[in-house]
Amino acid sequence: MASHQKVDFEKVVDRSLLNDYLEFLRFASVSTKNAEYRKELQGAVKWLVKKLKEYGFSEVRALGLKEGEMFVDYYPLVYAQYEVSKNAPTLLFYGHYDVQPADEQGWVSDPFVPTIKNGRVYARGASDNKGRLFATLWGIKRFLESTKNSPINIKLIIEGEEEIGSKNAPRFIREYQDLFDHTVLFLNDMTRFKDTPTIVYSLRGVLYVELKLFTAPKDLHSGTYGNLVLNCANLAGYVVYKLKDIFRNRIRIEGIYRYVRRAGKDEIERLSKISDDWNTIKETTKAYVVTPYKGARLKDFAPMHLVSLLPSLDVHGIKSGSYEEGVVKTNIPHSATIKFSLRTVPYLDNKKLKQLLKAYIEKILKKFKGVKYELRFLVDLPYYYEDVNSGYMKQFAKVVEDVYQQPVLLVPNGASVGMVGFWRQIFTDKPILIHALGSYNDNVHAANESFSLEDLYYGALVVERLLKEYSGKKQ
Ligand SMILES: [Zn+2]
CATH class of the missing domain: 3.40.630.10 (Zn peptidases)
Known part of the structure; x- marks a missing residue:
């Protein structure tokens, strides 16, 4: 330099x-x-x-x-x-x-x-x-x-x-x-x-979350109870689906974007000039790159903007039922654990985010009366x-x-x-x-x-x- x-x-x-x-x-x-x-x-x-x-x-x-x-x-x-x-x-x-x-x-x-x-x-x-x-x-x-x-x-x-x-x-x-x-x-x-x-x-800040779900006191056999009881692994999949819209690249927790600091035109332009472009991200990661969310304002956003000034949500692990190689037990899992984190951004403080997330999870799971869950925050770092x-x-x-x-x-x-x-x-x-x-x-x-x-x-x-x-x- x-x-x-x-x-x-x-x-x-x-x-x-x-x-x-x-x-x-x-x-x-x-x-x-x-x-x-x-x-x-x-x-x-x-x-x-x-x-x-x-x-x-x-x-x-x-x-x-x-x-x-x-x-x-x-x-x-x-x-x-x-x-x-x-x-x-x-x-x-x-x-x-x-x-x-x-x-x-x-x-x-x-x-x-x-x-x-x-x-x-x-x-x-x-x-x-x-x-x-x-x-x-x-x-x-x-x-x-x-x-x-x-x-x-x-x-x-x-x-x-x-x-x-x-x-x-x-x-x-x-x-x-x-x-x-x-x-x-x-x-x-x-x-x-x-x-x-x-x-x-x-x-960005971090909120690391562990969500445990329980649909029954123990696993049940799918030949006997399939169609009759809720499968906890299926429920975990549904919850993950409800957390983030992977087509629009948008977190679904209600109200979350209302608190995010809005970058001004100057800042958006300044970041676009210095950010890596989407091709560079593709080349360096060789990964499936999520094209920018096509919302009204976001179309101008460069990768740097998405990675630093917008909140992101990533699932880090899901555990439920049997997952050994080959054919495993045809059980209906009774419990599941999802670990995920949110990277938080300016003005979206973790206290607010916790409230939004608690309310949102409760709303999702309310449809399944009697299903028990535990929500824990393992890491809580402010932006x-x-x-x-x-x-x-x-x-x-x-x-x-x-x-x-x-x-x-x-x-x-x-x-x-x-x-x-x-x-x-x-x-x-x-x-x-x-x-x-x-x-x-x-x-x-x-x-x-x-x-x-x-x-x-x-x-x-x-x-x-x-x-x-x-x-x-x-x-
Ligand atoms: Zn170090």
Whole structure:
């Protein structure tokens, strides 16, 4: 990606910071396999606490962790702050110290022994999230070194459970809400769009649902009872059919589209220009691509719009009756489980969606008097949305453009970031700024994950520049 100047990033990089980053990558801080990596996670936390103190943060703590305590139930949040005054603006930065396992085939070097090749650092976590985190730390360091008396407060939270769904994050955020008080939250996260400087202004939420159906206390024989009793597998099929119209590509939950944020003409046009087209989707997936729903407004929508600004519903599993190979029992199943999720979008909040869904399921099943069902919500993550025309976002876009000397793309993303969602739930009115840092070449969550020193540098510059903006000291 590039800026117009030619820069040798190996020369530009801050040596001692690079060494810290490489040292940090040596911790196999894998959160997905509990006991096996506990010592490494503990080591990473201890190391971080020590380093952040060295970097000049005045208060550094592993939140929720008592002295000498083992990590049993959760991995703590590392918190650091540099406070100058209660009245000064506060920039809060987020990152995570846990990583995915590195047991895939194809690593050319040890995933926990970082190596630098052609301006890229190779290791598990090199990009996600240790590289992005060190870009942030470098930016803070540059700012503090260039500013004698910082006029703003800087806070940092580094989570240890991002890769396992930020299970304890909501509890921590609530418990330490006062400590985390801030003006804006900033993240170096997500992946740059088409290798162009990118700000992500919208993320979808998730509502993961499990629906259990019961039509009888036990399975019955179809030779004896076929035509006489309701088959639960058939009923499950009917419910799935009622959830989404696959011809019109439209969710059937009544009222759902009424709450969706409507993109303006400008936004629709802007997204159409940068979105992949339908042929690209066909070629990359080799799948049966659902042509856009032919509703009045939607005909102009590009794939990016459908995947990020409209809710989607996908069934992930259906279980009922016998499903072994070959001829199986001719039973009439008495129960069925359907697992499905909804990706929610700006303005369609999960609380509302739950109400709509409950009412809709009840309406469908009311026709079958006596049928029992259980509806459970297993994951509940809110959407994120920041108005691109707000003062915060305009200032942020200018910062990014100044750093890269290129126009920035404002992109909505169809995925969900747990922490961002929780954060939005608790600090409802505080802006969240997401600078997409890293490229698709980073192989995040895959073999030979890497991060370019160029990104380390630009991530740091964005942070430094943002801190200066908030200090009222424009360059
Ligand atoms: Zn990850």
